[in-house]
Amino acid sequence: MKKYNANIEAILIADNPDTFVSRRIPRTHITLGGIEGDRHFGITSLADSRQPMYPRGTTIFNRRQLTITSVEECMEMADCLGVDYIDPEWLGANVMVSGFPNLTNLPIGSRMILPSGAGLLCMGENKPCTLPGEQIQVHFDQPNLTAKFVKAGFKRRGIVCLVEVPGLMAVGDEINILENEYDNPMQ
Amino acid sequence: MKKYNANIEAILIADNPDTFVSRRIPRTHITLGGIEGDRHFGITSLADSRQPMYPRGTTIFNRRQLTITSVEECMEMADCLGVDYIDPEWLGANVMVSGFPNLTNLPIGSRMILPSGAGLLCMGENKPCTLPGEQIQVHFDQPNLTAKFVKAGFKRRGIVCLVEVPGLMAVGDEINILENEYDNPMQ
Numbered sequence: 001m002k003k004y005n006a007n008i009e010a011i012l013i014a015d016n017p018d019t020f021v022s023r024r025i026p027r028t029h030i031t032l033g034g035i036e037g038d039r040h041f042g043i044t045s046l047a048d049s050r051q052p053m054y055p056r057g058t059t060i061f062n063r064r065q066l067t068i069t070s071v072e073e074c075m076e077m078a079d080c081l082g083v084d085y086i087d088p089e090w091l092g093a094n095v096m097v098s099g100f101p102n103l104t105n106l107p108i109g110s111r112m113i114l115p116s117g118a119g120l121l122c123m124g125e126n127k128p129c130t131l132p133g134e135q136i137q138v139h140f141d142q143p144n145l146t147a148k149f150v151k152a153g154f155k156r157r158g159i160v161c162l163v164e165v166p167g168l169m170a171v172g173d174e175i176n177i178l179e180n181e182y183d184n185p186m187q
Numbered sequence: 188m189k190k191y192n193a194n195i196e197a198i199l200i201a202d203n204p205d206t207f208v209s210r211r212i213p214r215t216h217i218t219l220g221g222i223e224g225d226r227h228f229g230i231t232s233l234a235d236s237r238q239p240m241y242p243r244g245t246t247i248f249n250r251r252q253l254t255i256t257s258v259e260e261c262m263e264m265a266d267c268l269g270v271d272y273i274d275p276e277w278l279g280a281n282v283m284v285s286g287f288p289n290l291t292n293l294p295i296g297s298r299m300i301l302p303s304g305a306g307l308l309c310m311g312e313n314k315p316c317t318l319p320g321e322q323i324q325v326h327f328d329q330p331n332l333t334a335k336f337v338k339a340g341f342k343r344r345g346i347v348c349l350v351e352v353p354g355l356m357a358v359g360d361e362i363n364i365l366e367n368e369y370d371n372p373m374q
Contacts, residue, residue, distance in 0.1 A: 063350045108296045113240055164248045
């Protein structure tokens, strides 16, 4: 099993019901379901366009309990858009890490273990949508950022996780990343 | 996305606290956590040797809510051991399907959708252990079946699933299998 390290640069919560934009907090206790008070918190969520195999609004298990982005991929997206920076708040991210540039490529089933003993299970790529692009457009005086974001975010927007083991998470934590190996591809 | 079909040949519950061996039932209502009354039922479970990154006994999210095996792979295991058949009861399986021979290779993140609208999310291979081998040994008068089972079960023992959408599951149901494509391998 391949192992990597990353550092937590920011923890964020989306607790304003009027927006998906998140705000920074120094630490939190993650629990089954994610971060209490966050708009994506819960063991269940409602099916949307990402789950076309279920009728819209069906109660489904929530695999998007936390979203994680990386400093390096935010920089790549900014370069791609020609802007100076992209804040994780604008992505609605819950965690921003550094030191692990290819975060979005982390395979589903990989784990992130925190110093507190808490653990996250990667449930795959966070597919880009247009909402973050609209936020980026608000902050920079350049045309078409909203439309360009979908392409800029492809394979760079980070991952979604579920909480496997509850516990404390704090800015400055070093995460141990345990890559899930593809040991069962279809023949 | 690749799609396949399979048929439910048996549904089983392990509700005898003295054994992991399961018994057949004609139908059940699967719910978040699996099959109520089954030994693997629950949103959480306790870490064991399969999760060496956590202290043994830690409460963790339960990704092994249901185990599924296939008629075809049970036959392959039987051939490998030189016995006439292997019953899903002896594996402690909850579901046996037919018509989808490479079940164990189904990638993590794939879905199985039932006619009722219920859905299962594949969480990877069910790693072989020695307990089913001991059960098989009880039923056949041949030496070393317990030891041989670990090898015979490799890549053939089926998968573990979590319940994504609750609902009815019945023997005779046709399952739609939606393969998760490996769109994010590490570079």
